[in-house]
Amino acid sequence: MMGSLAPCGRFDRWRTSWRRARGAKLRVYPVVLAACSLGMIQNVSAWWTGSHTIVARAAAEALPNDVPAFFRQSGDTLAYFAADPDLWKNPETVHLRDADRPEHFLDWELLGGRPLPPLRWQYVALCTKLRKSPREMGLLPYALVEWTERLALAFAEQRRWPDNPNVRQKCLVYGGILSHYAADLAQPLHLTVDYDGRTRPGLPSPRTGIHSRMDALIQAAQIHPREVSSQVTPTIFRDLFTSTVQQVVFNRRAIDTVYALEGEMPFIQEGKGVDPSWRPSVRVREFALDRARSAAFLTASCWLTAWARSGEIEPHAPLHDTSVELDTPGRPTTR
Numbered sequence: 001m002m003g004s005l006a007p008c009g010r011f012d013r014w015r016t017s018w019r020r021a022r023g024a025k026l027r028v029y030p031v032v033l034a035a036c037s038l039g040m041i042q043n044v045s046a047w048w049t050g051s052h053t054i055v056a057r058a059a060a061e062a063l064p065n066d067v068p069a070f071f072r073q074s075g076d077t078l079a080y081f082a083a084d085p086d087l088w089k090n091p092e093t094v095h096l097r098d099a100d101r102p103e104h105f106l107d108w109e110l111l112g113g114r115p116l117p118p119l120r121w122q123y124v125a126l127c128t129k130l131r132k133s134p135r136e137m138g139l140l141p142y143a144l145v146e147w148t149e150r151l152a153l154a155f156a157e158q159r160r161w162p163d164n165p166n167v168r169q170k171c172l173v174y175g176g177i178l179s180h181y182a183a184d185l186a187q188p189l190h191l192t193v194d195y196d197g198r199t200r201p202g203l204p205s206p207r208t209g210i211h212s213r214m215d216a217l218i219q220a221a222q223i224h225p226r227e228v229s230s231q232v233t234p235t236i237f238r239d240l241f242t243s244t245v246q247q248v249v250f251n252r253r254a255i256d257t258v259y260a261l262e263g264e265m266p267f268i269q270e271g272k273g274v275d276p277s278w279r280p281s282v283r284v285r286e287f288a289l290d291r292a293r294s295a296a297f298l299t300a301s302c303w304l305t306a307w308a309r310s311g312e313i314e315p316h317a318p319l320h321d322t323s324v325e326l327d328t329p330g331r332p333t334t335r
Helices: 049-062 075-082 094-104 120-129 140-160 165-185 210-215 225-229 240-252 255-260 282-310
Strands: 015-017 027-029
Touching: 049 075, 049 165, 049 225, 049 282, 075 165, 094 140, 094 165, 120 140, 140 165, 140 240, 140 282, 165 240, 165 282, 210 255, 225 282, 240 282
Parallel strands: none
Antiparallel strands: 015 027
16 A cells, blocks of 8 residues: 555544645545555645655664764654644644644745845745735745754753653654654745646646645655665755755756656545556656655754754753752743
């Protein structure tokens, strides 16, 4: 069965066929992940869960020994948490779903050639100047950079309290969530106004269904994590935001390839998942492998960058450290 290479052990009560189009009608499908199969998840506006788990496992395998062993050897756990941002689209969590929606994409063309500001609220100000909503343009690079910095803080705690199981667990949760956004940034249709068919000026998305077909690709092509990790060498991003923007530009180069291969992409049966008779052509499978490697490279590089940066951070003592007084000078406070 499709996706059997990436079992997750998770029972998802609800999955949402959530689309980015403005004003689109939300269609909800209850999905049971029977026998750990991930092959029947349909129409989520991100890589399918199986694709995210493949990428996270591959990224963990690609990490150098510089990163702590507990993290490198927790590919299954990281893969488990990599699915969480899609679970936040649950229709019962209206506020969370609404807040997280723009974190998964960036409609690059709407910038009109303007550079991305390095900080989220600077970007919001730019959107206002352009008379666009950040909700409409997307916030994906900021989600990735901010989760990388959260992980750097967690790693800083782990350096200071290496035997604390709570700190280790925090690192894995943050790392898994980071992986989701890194993988989304390697999905070319998350980086363009042409996210579900080629658009024409002033007209909405034609909704050709290519977005769902692309989201299914890594999982449906049955890419194995080892195929990916063997060709991935992560790097430390000296300037995290600049490198993230460079990755946006790099992954946007694959948009034309997606559309060139449209006729060979997985065929999605409404409510059933990928047509079981579908088989990838050689060039489609190579493209799936290329996308998986790009996603794993970015994920592993952000993890490695977070670990490197953590060595420069002096962490504040966690509240459960009873050796530290709660009113210690220099502890962060609320407003």
